[in-house]
Amino acid sequence: MSEPAALPPHPDKRQLLLVTGMAGAGKSTALAVLEDIGWETIDNFPVRMLKRLVTMPDEARGPLAIGFDSRTRGFVPGDIIALMKDLAGRPDIALTFLFLDCAGGELERRFNETRRRHPMAAGRPVLEGIAAERELLEPLRRWAEVMIDTTALTSNDLQGRIRELFAPESREAALTLTLSSFGFARGMPPLADLVFDMRFLDNPHWVPELRKQTGQDAPVGEHIERDPAFADAFARIRDLLLLLLPRYAAQGKPYVHVAFGCTGGRHRSVFTAERMAEALRAAGFSPTVRHRNLGSRAADAIERERR
Incomplete structure (x- = not known):
């Protein structure tokens, strides 16, 4: 036996x-x-x-x-x-x-x-x-x-x-993983396990031709990737998630929600969540991606913020 x-x-x-x-x-x-x-x-x-x-x-x-x-x-x-x-x-x-x-x-x-x-x-x-x-x-x-x-x-x-x-066979397959984007101007996500603030990146909102686009549009993504801080920060967050997620699964945690925030929840957080989902899928995970504020209209507080 x-x-x-x-x-x-x-x-x-x-x-x-x-x-x-x-x-x-x-x-x-x-x-x-x-x-x-x-x-x-x-x-x-x-x-x-x-x-x-x-x-x-x-x-x-x-x-x-x-x-x-x-x-x-x-x-x-x-x-x-x-x-x-x-x-x-x-x-x-x-x-x-x-x-x-x-x-x-x-x-x-x-x-x-x-x-x-x-x-x-x-x-x-x-x-x-x-x-x-x-x-x-x-x-x-x-x-x-x-x-x-x-x-x-x-x-x-x-x-x-x-x-x-x-x-x-894949322990990660038993983990329900959600990646989300949100805007800090409209409040924190109440049930997120991990929250990453992407407001240190250059804001496409202040580029007139990008303002009405979102993080799902290629020009916005190209703008964000040109920020010198993006590549290194993204790699560090990805590596942290690859370290933590299998350990959550091993401890029997069935649901993990990772949230990415920016000011309005339409550009930087959306792009980062989408890119992170691609990276985690390549590593064997099956994340669901949700964008809380993607369809939201710009708030006055966002209009006043110059980032």
Whole structure:
């Protein structure tokens, strides 16, 4: 039993992940992360209906994760292993069995801390219930090909490990990235994670033939690129994003919004956002670009500002 670097892709098969383990070891956390990264998840599904579920016609055929434990109806380890062997032999299913384990002392601490009742400790100490469950689950633990011991893992650690194993081949593909432009004259974007102020660049607004154009027009872009500060600043911002974005993804942050601002939100910020989107796409990301003030009429405050 081992922890692979990542779940191997099976483009011609439906990915089926079975998740079980000791109560309190992190099954709910694992299933929540799997749902976040695109898996369809079902918890405590009746085992006797599992074969019917995974073999019924399904146009989507997306990856499916099913959680079960000692509380699940029909939970008989021998019967479950026989069913798993049957499913593993099907040519249209790529089956993986994940077992979440944890030391008894840590499980006892977690149950005492949360004041939850252990499912097999009715009328007896928690440690006795944990021991009984471990004995019951031992055949499944031996049969599972992937095991994660969560004894020393925080919730965030477990989330990161699940993402490493079962996220899409490109971890960045699971990150929803938005690049936006805006005008400071009309207020800051309220939900941006990173904001870059591009007002240090020469303003095309004060070039009469460029004023009515936008950062999406080539003459405006050429004007901005002629500013001696643009190339170096752009490269530094790009490199910073390439450093940070994979780390956001690794920490399980599903959405990142990067905003570029200028005075009116029509020239410098628009051009920079568009150019940055091109650079990040070349690096394997898939950003969405939004321009908050592209269609806005120049404000009096902008008319008075000479930059």
